[in-house]
Amino acid sequence: MHPVELPGSRRGTILKMVTTLTVDCGGGGLKAAVVDDTDTLCCEPVRVPTPYPLPPARLVETLLGIAAGLPAADRVTVGLPGMIRHGVVVATPHFVNEAGPHTPVDPELFALWKGYDARAELERAFGRPVLVLNDAEVHGAALVEGHGLELVLTLGTGLGSALFDDGRLAPHLELSHAPYSKGRTYDDQISELERRRLGDRRWSRRVLRIVDGLRPVFRWDRLYLGGGNTERLVVPMPDDVRLVANQAGVRGGSRAWTLIGV
Secondary structure, eight states, X not given: OEEEEOTTOTTOEEEEOOOEEEEEEOSSEEXXXXXXXXXXXXXXXXXXXXXXXXXXXXXHHHHHHHHHTSOOOSEEEEEESSEEETTEEEEOSSTTBSSSTTSOBOHHHHHHHTTOBHHHHXXXXXXXOEEEXXXXXXXXXXXXXXXXXXXXXXXXXXXXXXXXXXXXXXXXXXXXXXXXXXXXXHHHHHSHHHHHHHOHHHHHHHHHHHHHHHHXXXXXXXXXXXXXXXXXXXXXXXXXEEEOOTTHHHHTTTHHHHHTTO
């Protein structure tokens, strides 16, 4: 537990759980909950559809609205899709599209999101410390054991990824955008849109082929498969692959602060 001075306490500083509002921002929905230092949920997670079109100011307004209906928290962790460096958006999918995933990119939205300092803006809006990471990195924070090389892949609207080395978060790579075959990316191959086209069984076999193909690239000690579509997998995965619940996306909000050294 972290020492925090409680208001009105005559004894001064005593031990209190630090609580973290965690928001998992996906292409289809925004999921949020408050967790304590032990990654225990302090409330039932809530989910609202991701609103579109979605300029940064509208996302901030939406997150404030979600927070108003949840218990008060000492700090905030936000997981955003795409490439996030030091809380700044380098590139993000979905939010730059006219009406969300698989719709045309809006040049004005693209310009608004590129270089957007999400951490600074959210800290101003919430008036408390904020951590902004890639959404798969927050997901992974709830999962990794801190030993060896641990890769996290999330299966949802698209493919998310995060890499941890002995419990420390490695620089983010947008694996989803890497070419896979015939001009198609990993994202194209196992996205939610592709799952609907193929059906669960064919899609699951494709996920397995991709896992087997990535093994010699990463040589992980453990691979975690998470995200909302993990429950759609209907073929057995190898022993070094662990399937995890999608709730990790909000449970990792507290531990993420430790894993990145804040």
